[in-house]
Every structure is written in structure tokens, then in C-alpha cells.
Amino acid sequence: MKSFFEGIEDLFVNVLFAPYDMFRFMESWWASxxxxxxxxxxxxxxxxxxxxxxxxxxxxxxxxxxxxxxxxx
Structure with missing residues (x-):
């Protein structure tokens, strides 16, 4: 079961939420x-x-x- 939940974590952190990482380091509030x-x-x-x-x-x-x-x- 541990690997199942780690797979879900990997899916969300490394795949689905990956586009949000570029917003984290932007200087502009509007762009973020x-x-x-x-x-x-x-x-x-x-x-x-x-x-x-x-x-x-x-x-x-x-x-x-x-x-x-x-x-x-």
C-alpha cells in the first residue's frame, strides 16, 4: 500500500502540479x-x-x- 500512495504523490507532485512550479519563482504578482x-x-x-x-x-x-x-x- 505504501508504494500505491507514493505513486499518487508522484503523480500529483511531479506531473499534475508541475506547471505551478514556474509560477512560484516569478517576480510579478499578476503573472503568478x-x-x-x-x-x-x-x-x-x-x-x-x-x-x-x-x-x-x-x-x-x-x-x-x-x-x-x-x-x-
Whole structure:
């Protein structure tokens, strides 16, 4: 089992997180945190898309808003 967990460690440290090592030694804060800004932008776009989809379904009247729709209500 020890070699199994060491294999997982090797995968993450030496393969999956290897691109982050180049960010560690950069002088620029913006360059170092660019990946975080990209993820925040993707999340914001996904949230706006999800809200627009919810509004579309709400405007079409497809959602059951009756009190008896859930037994716990």
C-alpha cells in the first residue's frame, strides 16, 4: 500500500502540479496569479449563464411553484 500512495504523490507532485512550479519563482504578482484570475473569470461566466438559464425556465412557467410540490413544505 505504501508504494500505491507514493505513486499518487508522484503523480500529483511531479506531473499534475508541475506547471505551478514556474509560477512560484516569478517576480510579478499578476503573472503568478494569472491562473487564479482565469478560474475566477470562468466561474463568473458559468454563474451568469446559469442565472440566465434559470430566468428562461422561470419565464416559460416550467417550474412548479405550488406549495404542494414538496411534501416538507
Amino acid at each position: 496569479n494569472s491562473i487564479n484570475w482565469i478560474f475566477m473569470l470562468i466561474g463568473a461566466v458559468a454563474m451568469v449563464y446559469w442565472m440566465l438559464q434559470l430566468k428562461t425556465f422561470s419565464d416559460n412557467g416550467e417550474e412548479d411553484k405550488s406549495i404542494s410540490s414538496h411534501s416538507y413544505l
